[in-house]
Amino acid sequence: MQNLITKEVKLKMIPWLLIGIVGSLLTLGIPYLVQSLLDNGDGKNIFQNVMLIVALLFIQLVLSFSAHYGLLKIGEDIVFDFRMKAYESVLYNEQEAQKRSGESAGEIIEVSKKLKNFIVFQLPTFIQSIVTIVGILIFLFILNWKLSVVILLGIPSIFLILNPMSKLVSNISQSEQKVTIKVIGQLGEYFRNRIFFLANNAIEQSKQKMKESYLELYQQSVKLGFFEALMQPFSLFFITIVLSFIFLFGGLLLSSGEMTIGIFISFLIYIFMLLTPASSVGSFLGELSKLQGSMSDLLELIRKPITSQxxxxxxxxxxxxxxxxxxxxxxxxxxxxxxxxxxxxxxxxxxxxxxxxxxxxxxxxxxxxxxxxxxxxxxxxxxxxxxxxxxxxxxxxIGYLAQNETLLAGTILDNLTWGLKEIVSTEAINQALKDAEIYDFVTALPQGIHTNVSELGDNFSGGQQQRLAFARILLRNPxxxxxxxxxxxxxxxxxxxxxxxxxxxxxxxxxxxxxxxxxxxxxxxxxxxxxxxxxxxxxxxxxxxxxxxxxxxxxxxxxxxx
CATH class of the missing domain: 3.40.50.300 (P-loop containing nucleotide triphosphate hydrolases)
Structure with missing residues (x-):
């Protein structure tokens, strides 16, 4: 992934990450202000403290939005670059050409979505979470070190217990993605060959094969849904047990006079603030592993030198x-x-x-x-x-005309001029069409060379496609x-x-x-x-x-x- 997130990109990301970190740190002062209000509130400074809390929340909102939008633009740039490199690498790689085109396309789209999500959301959230956790722990120890120790023991235990299930969900998710990519490739292949299925009375057979693929995807999706559905109540169960123990210990400190009600409420707020970043840190490592696994084949392909071009x-x-x-x-x-x-x-x-x-x-x-x-x-x-x-x-x-030459979506003119570096004259186009024995057909069309060509040139016969492709190579003056x-x-x-x-x-x-x-x-x-x-x-x-x-x-x- 270092090939994608270069030193230049990292330098662009740093200011936005710092803005996001500052926004996260601002929220850490809010529970402390709440504790001050509850323990020292005499009615004189309540309004000022409330306004300060509102101001902190507003500033945090602005900073969070700015950081997110800035990183979004950088993430889109990285994903754009990745898609272009992957597209180029697939085109020039002979072994990749043996794959179904739909599978390669599906893989690029799916992986680039994950890459964007990682750069825009997970990476910044991970960095902000680390800073937030450190900040919260500092505040907690300032307020009461005994309860802080209990929290330090309790919160990590939740993630240790939930981590195996999280990994299981991650593995099933990867399997589902692979099946999804395969189904996308199969769909594209079958749609392109609809005439073959109709002509050979093979529609039912194609439906059966698609049904088998859909069933495989269905089974993977249901399996993933089952464990995701189990994950939520399972997580809630252990979180509730740990929090109950923390509340119990806090209640004992409160009843013994070692803690004020304001400190206890602040602790509760900090605990809930701690759960999200702690969860983000745990999920980040899993998502990073998933992303690296998903991207490994494409990254290896991108790293290969393009000798054919x-x-x-x-x-x-x-x-x-x-x-x-x-x-x-x-x-x-x-x-x-x-x-x-x-x-x-x-x-x-x-x-x-x-x-x-x-x-x-x-x-x-x-x-x-x-x-x-x-x-x-x-x-x-x-x-x-x-x-x-x-x-x-x-x-x-060189003028090269392949055995199964097809036209591309666009106009006839677009198809005639693919790969040409210079603008060709109307006379040259007409001469090429005449030499390819297709001039009369094209000029008889209402829009002539500006006639639209459907995907794979399906609105032209095989012979017409071959003659237009032949005219194209003649225009190259090979x-x-x-x-x-x-x-x-x-x-x-x-x-x-x-x-x-x-x-x-x-x-x-x-x-x-x-x-x-x-x-x-x-x-x-x-x-x-x-x-x-x-x-x-x-x-x-x-x-x-x-x-x-x-x-x-x-x-x-x-x-x-x-």
Whole structure:
């Protein structure tokens, strides 16, 4: 947590914490004034003392509000910074990308809420409570040391007895939070796939799975509610016993004349004032432990260096380069995805990567993009290792179209200009739309490029989304294009037109494409056949058709469609 609460932040917090402490200390004088009123009140100074008490309460109110609001703003700044760092870290971390997006989102929101609550409420309250407890004890010993000793023995015993149950409630609360995050992720996933459930008559099955998850959350919530409900009367029971003993001892001191009625009343007020800060100190340690447990994974993620987005290193112009993969391997934990891959991609060439599903084709593109690092071997640009290249500048020269490309909420124009550093002209936008065979469709819309896009682009067909995404990469004026099944949602006529445009109007670009259709790959400069993470064939379409049995089988079975 030190990464979040820096030295600069601590310096900003100190004045507000001091204001809160002063406000807390002001209230400590009130019981002492009450004792003076009761024991020495002759009617002459009552009004002045009452007005002094009212003034102290008002000043305390102003100081408390100021401290709370000041810390609130600082807390919001810290939470804002934490959310942005967590968002960035999740985006750039390949293993986090394997999680459900809803789970990651739910975790960030839930943890940031706890962080804000800790900074704004629990931390200041803890510091003020320590000061208040010390102040109260000083006043108590001034008033009567015997009763003070009894209180010192009695009050801590309450928290020693209640601490095990408090820890139990804390653990159950953490379990409930984990289940809540899982349910949020599942809900998001199921909502995004409603068409799948409808088309496959799987609504009832999805309801059953959601019911099971809701039931798990219900059981955790009921369990938590049970112990929270038990905690209150249980706490009240022990507090009452301890307070009764304190009152009994105080009554004995009062009857023996060792204590005045004013001192006794002041003691009672101080005791009740002591309960809240003492409780706050006890709960603070538990909440701190909970927060550290909740934040541990995200903090570890934030601390990791972001290698997939480095903005340092050598800047390379991709206009005329050779990309080399030398004996490259990659895997997740114990699963090997790519095995000793070697290939060359020359400037201006069209390279096709084909093979069965799960062969590692998309992973290969991720390596070429610098999204992940090889576990063995090297990816080089003109003999310069990609790990030493400025990846931001590298990707500024790349147009990448993913297999399941979706549009984002906003307008068509917003989607076309994502990632662009400069404003593009209307002429450039229109040309990109024409080259992507989507111009007529967009201009026919009432609002044209300013038409709103719903979440995940659900108000556009898959083919329309792919063509708009294709127009987007053309607007980047790339020097290198990566296409991962980029035309899978298009009919053969549209696909042929777009591929023809690429080969004629953008023939100077280097193109690397993953495809299953013959029309997409047959004119490629070089085809790499990938299966089980290994390259088993290299050549042109005609060469592989003669020499590679599996490539022949792909063509014959129309897995690559003619």
């Amino acid at each position: 480095q903005n340092t290193g050598e800047v390379i112009d991709l206009s005329d380069v050779t990309i080399q993969l030398s004996d490259v391997s990659f895997g997740y934990e114990e699963t090997e995805v790519l095995n000793h891959i070697s290939m060359e991609i020359h400037s201006g060439s069209t390279v096709a990567i084909v093979g069965p599903s799960g062969a590692g084709k998309s992973t290969l593109l991720s390596l070429l993009l610098g999204m992940i690092q090889p576990t063995n071997g090297q990816v080089c640009i003109d003999s310069i290792d990609l790990s030493g290249v400025n990846l931001q500048e590298y990707r500024n020269q 020097k290198l294009i990566f296409l991962d099944e980029a035309t899978s949602s298009l009919d053969s006529i549209l696909e042929h037109k777009i591929i023809q445009t690429l080969e004629q109007e953008y023939r100077h670009l280097t193109k690397v494409m993953i495809a299953h259709r013959l029309s997409t790959v047959q004119d490629a400069t070089q085809i790499y056949f990938l299966e089980d993470g290994k390259i088993t064939g290299v050549g042109t379409h005609s060469e592989l058709l003669e020499s590679h049995p599996h490539y022949q089988e792909f063509v014959k079975k129309q897995m690559i469609h003619q």
